[in-house]
Amino acid sequence: MKKWLFNPFVYIAGVRALFIGWGIMIISAFIAFYTGYHFDGALDVHSNGHPVHLLKTFFELFIDWSSLVLTFYILGRIVSDTSFRFIDIAGTIALARWPMIFVVLVTFLPVPGLHLEKPSIDEIMNMMSNPYFILMTILILPLIVWVFALNYNAFSVSTNLKKGKAVITFIAGIIIAEIISKMVLAYTLHLLFKYIIYVQRIFSETFTDRIKSH
Amino acid sequence: MLKKLPHICPSCASPLRVKSLICGNCATEVSGEFELPILASLQPHDQKFILDFVKSSGSLKLMAEKLKLSYPTVRNMLDDIIKRVEQNEKLSNSNKK
Numbered sequence: 001m002k003k004w005l006f007n008p009f010v011y012i013a014g015v016r017a018l019f020i021g022w023g024i025m026i027i028s029a030f031i032a033f034y035t036g037y038h039f040d041g042a043l044d045v046h047s048n049g050h051p052v053h054l055l056k057t058f059f060e061l062f063i064d065w066s067s068l069v070l071t072f073y074i075l076g077r078i079v080s081d082t083s084f085r086f087i088d089i090a091g092t093i094a095l096a097r098w099p100m101i102f103v104v105l106v107t108f109l110p111v112p113g114l115h116l117e118k119p120s121i122d123e124i125m126n127m128m129s130n131p132y133f134i135l136m137t138i139l140i141l142p143l144i145v146w147v148f149a150l151n152y153n154a155f156s157v158s159t160n161l162k163k164g165k166a167v168i169t170f171i172a173g174i175i176i177a178e179i180i181s182k183m184v185l186a187y188t189l190h191l192l193f194k195y196i197i198y199v200q201r202i203f204s205e206t207f208t209d210r211i212k213s214h
Numbered sequence: 215m216l217k218k219l220p221h222i223c224p225s226c227a228s229p230l231r232v233k234s235l236i237c238g239n240c241a242t243e244v245s246g247e248f249e250l251p252i253l254a255s256l257q258p259h260d261q262k263f264i265l266d267f268v269k270s271s272g273s274l275k276l277m278a279e280k281l282k283l284s285y286p287t288v289r290n291m292l293d294d295i296i297k298r299v300e301q302n303e304k305l306s307n308s309n310k311k
Binding site for chain 2: 009010011012013014017081082084085088092157158160
C-alpha cells in the first residue's frame with residue numbers, strides 16, 4: 001500500500017502512466033477552472049483573484065509538465081550511467097502530479113479574501129485567522145510533500161539514480177523547471193490569449209454576419 | 215533448507231575457489247583448484263532473474279509483464295546485477311594478479 005501511494009512507478013510507467021496522469025490532470029484542470037485556481041509554475045497552484053480561461057489552465061498544465069519532463073530528462077542523461085527511455089520520464093512525471101487533484105479540491109473551502117489580487121494587511125490577518133484557512137493549510141501541506149515525494153520517486157525510478165546523486169539532481173531539476181515554466185508562461189501566455197481572442201472574434205463576426213444575412 | 219554457496223572468504227574477503235567436487239551418484243571425488251563462475255558468485259535471486267531474462271529471450275518488456283513490475287524497474291534491476299557482476303569480475307581479476 002505504501003509503495004502504491006509513494007512509489008507506484010515500480011508497477012506503472014511509460015505510456016500507461018502517461019495516460020492515467022494526463023487523465024487526472026485534465027480533471028484537475030476542470031476543477032481548478034471552476035474554483036478559480038491555476039497552475040502558474042512547475043508545481044504551483046495559485047489564485048490571482050479572477051477566473052482563469054479554461055484553455056489557459058490546460059496550457060499552464062502542459063508547460064508545467066513539459067518543463068519538468070525536459071529538465072529531468074536532460075539532467076538524467078548527464079548524471080545517470082544507465083540508458084533510460086523518454087516515455088518513462090514523461091509518463092511517471094505525469095502520474096506523479098495526481099495528488100494535485102486533492103489540492104484543487106481543497107480550494108473549495110470558503111476562505112474569505114483568498115481570491116483577492118492585492119489584499120490589505122487587515123484582509124490577510126482576517127484570512128489567516130479563519131478556521132477554513134487553517135484547515136486548508138493543514139490539508140495542503142502533506143499533499144505538497146506527497147507530490148514532491150512522488151516526483152522524486154518518478155525521477156529516481158526512471159533514471160535509476162539513487163541516494164545523494166538523485167537528491168541533488170532532483171532539487172536542481174525542480175528549481176530549473178520552476179524557472180523555465182515561469183519564464184515560458186510569462187512570455188507566451190499573452191500570445192496565446194491574443195490568438196484566442198482573435199479566433200473568438202472571427203467566430204463571433206461570422207456568426208453575426210450569418211444572422212444579419214438571414 | 216537451501217544452502218547458500220559461499221563465494222567470499224569470511225577471513226580475508228577474497229573470492230573462494232572450489233577444492234573438490236563429488237559425484238552425487240557414486241560419490242567419486244575430484245580434487246583440484248577450480249574457479250567459481252562469475253554467475254555463481256551472485257545472490258540466488260539475481261541468478262533467478264538472469265535465468266528468467268534468458269528464458270524471456272532477453273526482452274525486458276516480457277520480464278516486466280511476468281514480474282508485474284514496470285519497465286524501468288526491471289531495467290534498474292538488470293543494471294544493478296550488471297554492476298555486481300562487474301564488481302565481482304574486478305575482485306576476481308585483482309586476486310589473479
